[in-house]
Amino acid sequence: MSATLSHYLFFSALIEAVGQEAQISNITAAKTITDVIRTCLGPKAMLKMILDPMGGILLTNDGNAILREIDVAHPAAKNMIELSRTQDEERGDGTTSVIILAGEILAQSLAQLERDNHPVVIISAYNKALKGSLEIMSKISVPISISSDEEMLSLIKTSIGTNGSIEESRVLDGVLLNKDITHPNMRRRIQRPRIILLDCPLEYKKGESQTIMKFSKESDWARVQEIEEEQVIAQCKRILEFKPDLVITDKSISDTAQHVFERANVSAIRRVRKSDNNRIALPSRRVRAPCPSNMVQELITTLQPRYFTFLTACTNPKACAILLCGPSKDILNEIDRNLADALSVARNVYFNPILAPGGGAMEMAIGVGLHAKARGVTGVEGWPFRAVAYAMEVIPRTLMQNSGGNTIRVLTELRAKHANGEHSWGVDGETGKIVDMKSYGLYESASVKIQIVKTAIEAARMLLRVDDVVRGTRKEKEQQGPLPEEMAE
Numbered sequence: 295m296s297a298t299l300s301h302y303l304f305f306s307a308l309i310e311a312v313g314q315e316a317q318i319s320n321i322t323a324a325k326t327i328t329d330v331i332r333t334c335l336g337p338k339a340m341l342k343m344i345l346d347p348m349g350g351i352l353l354t355n356d357g358n359a360i361l362r363e364i365d366v367a368h369p370a371a372k373n374m375i376e377l378s379r380t381q382d383e384e385r386g387d388g389t390t391s392v393i394i395l396a397g398e399i400l401a402q403s404l405a406q407l408e409r410d411n412h413p414v415v416i417i418s419a420y421n422k423a424l425k426g427s428l429e430i431m432s433k434i435s436v437p438i439s440i441s442s443d444e445e446m447l448s449l450i451k452t453s454i455g456t457n458g459s460i461e462e463s464r465v466l467d468g469v470l471l472n473k474d475i476t477h478p479n480m481r482r483r484i485q486r487p488r489i490i491l492l493d494c495p496l497e498y499k500k501g502e503s504q505t506i507m508k509f510s511k512e513s514d515w516a517r518v519q520e521i522e523e524e525q526v527i528a529q530c531k532r533i534l535e536f537k538p539d540l541v542i543t544d545k546s547i548s549d550t551a552q553h554v555f556e557r558a559n560v561s562a563i564r565r566v567r568k569s570d571n572n573r574i575a576l577p578s579r580r581v582r583a584p585c586p587s588n589m590v591q592e593l594i595t596t597l598q599p600r601y602f603t604f605l606t607a608c609t610n611p612k613a614c615a616i617l618l619c620g621p622s623k624d625i626l627n628e629i630d631r632n633l634a635d636a637l638s639v640a641r642n643v644y645f646n647p648i649l650a651p652g653g654g655a656m657e658m659a660i661g662v663g664l665h666a667k668a669r670g671v672t673g674v675e676g677w678p679f680r681a682v683a684y685a686m687e688v689i690p691r692t693l694m695q696n697s698g699g700n701t702i703r704v705l706t707e708l709r710a711k712h713a714n715g716e717h718s719w720g721v722d723g724e725t726g727k728i729v730d731m732k733s734y735g736l737y738e739s740a741s742v743k744i745q746i747v748k749t750a751i752e753a754a755r756m757l758l759r760v761d762d763v764v765r766g767t768r769k770e771k772e773q774q775g776p777l778p779e780e781m782a783e
Contacts, residue, residue, distance in 0.1 A: 314761075316761055317758060318404065319368075319370070319763065320368075320400075320757045320760055321370075321400045321401065321404050323366075323371040324371065324373075324397050325400065326371065327366070327371050327374040327375065328393055328394055328401075330364070331361070331394070332394055332692055334355040334356070334357050334360065335394060335696055336692070336696045336697060337697075337724055338698070339696060340355065341355050342355065342360050344363045346363065351624075354624075354628055356389070356390075356628075357393055358378045358379065358381075358390075359631060361374075361379075361389075369763065370760075373756070374397070377396055377750075377753050378390075378392065384745055385742045386634065386637070386639070386641070386642070387638050387742050392745075392746045392749050394689065395747070395750040396749070396750035396753045396754060398688035399420075399682060399750055399754040401685075402685045403416060403678070403754060405681070406677060411674055413759065415675055415678065416678040418675055419675040419681075419682075420682060420751050420754060420755050423679050423682035423683070423751065424747065424748065426667045427664065427686075427751075428748075430664075431660065431740065431743060431744060434656060434717050435648040436648065438647050438649050438737075440643060446643070448735050448737070449639060449649065463616070466615040466616070467606055467608050467611045468604065468606035468608045468613070468614070470602060470604055470605075470617060471603040471604075472602055473565065473601070475561050475562065475563060476552045476555075476563065476564055477555070480561040480562065481559065481561050482561075487538075487540045488538045488540070489538065489539070489540045489541075490536060490541050491542050491543070491574055492545070494545055495546045496526065496546070496547045496551040497550075526548055526550045527554055529551075530550075530554040539560060539561065542562075542566055542571065543562075543564055543565075544568045545565070574605060574613075618633070639738075639739055642739040642741045642742060646741040648740040649737040649738065649739065649740055650737065650739070651717070651720055651731035651736070651738075652736040652737055653690070653693065653721045653729070654691075654693050655690075655717065655721075656738075656743050657687065657688075657689040658689075658690050658708055658720070659712050660683075661684065661685075661687045661712075662713055664682060664683035664686070665680065668680045668683065682751070687705065690705065690708055690721045693726070694721055696723070697722070697723055697724060699725070699727060704726060704727060704728055707728055711728065718730055718732045719731065
């Protein structure tokens, strides 16, 4: 009896769903996640208001930010959220599109399962569809010159969809530090300063081993304090021999050192992040010659209630900082997310300088192209192959729906354009009408599109391979303690 109970304790599992029931459950959960962010695609995207457990509110239309905050229990839904995270880590853009496309491919898979098509056959067809999609994308993609500021600016603008006022935001030709000077009497504005960078503390450094000091007179204790101060003063005087205007360290600065610097009319900044210190120059553990610099150190007091140090006006800057200003915290957070997307787009194009037409043009071209290739797919794989082609149309269709356009009429017109070989035609997200993306100037990074298609089809294939959903109970049983029969043993 005890062996049976032990076997139950360590290997018991509760079966949630089996076979086609498990696949339908996974597809339904994936479609639910897709429906949550479907309206977040395009320039006319709707916002989602997310309430956190602490009562805070998040307003955003960024798919990845939304999926990071929501709480789900179904394993397939968690898998869909992981898709968005993967897309964001790999390319930094396309997080909403990959969820919508993956959900639509799974929705098309449901019809194939209802026709009693085996999941292995569907997966085989999806593999062929992925190969055909990549071939079509390579034919339609166009190169871009990364040295052309006009082309790069036009590309980056497509990833910025915020409606907030950002006129006061600017790019600084230097470094921005979230720190104040250590003493109020130190200079707050310095023209062409001589800067010393340190990564050591300017205070008395006690020994690593524990030391016990015993004093018989009060004067001995006072002398110890004087010796410590003398060491700090000597260290500061050695720094002052180089006649610096500004001392920056990522460690602490004692009150004695601050006093010495203040009397010498030298400003000091402490506890700077090491990454910021490295952006200014390579620090050293010993005192060396001041950094050659043509920077202005200015403490802006208007950015209340916090203080920031600007190291700007550099002759040949090796680093830059972006200062974002917005009318509210929510808009500022949205600007920050859009800026991250724009930087990711620039990075993707730099490593892979090819572009794809936006506005759903690439997806529609893949759909029309797969329909043509489906004639060469024989047997039962033909229907799943065509299912991927139909699923690709979800991106332009969603753009039309979110912009309030006539979906059926506009989608038919767009399909006819691509059937005639005009693959640069897509949907204007502002009006919901079809336009030529060449004249409209809306292009996106082709590497993002390739990653979207690969991730979406791979996610559909993986969920279709699942035929059992089980929930382990070992931890739960261990937390409950031994069963009464085991205690009797």
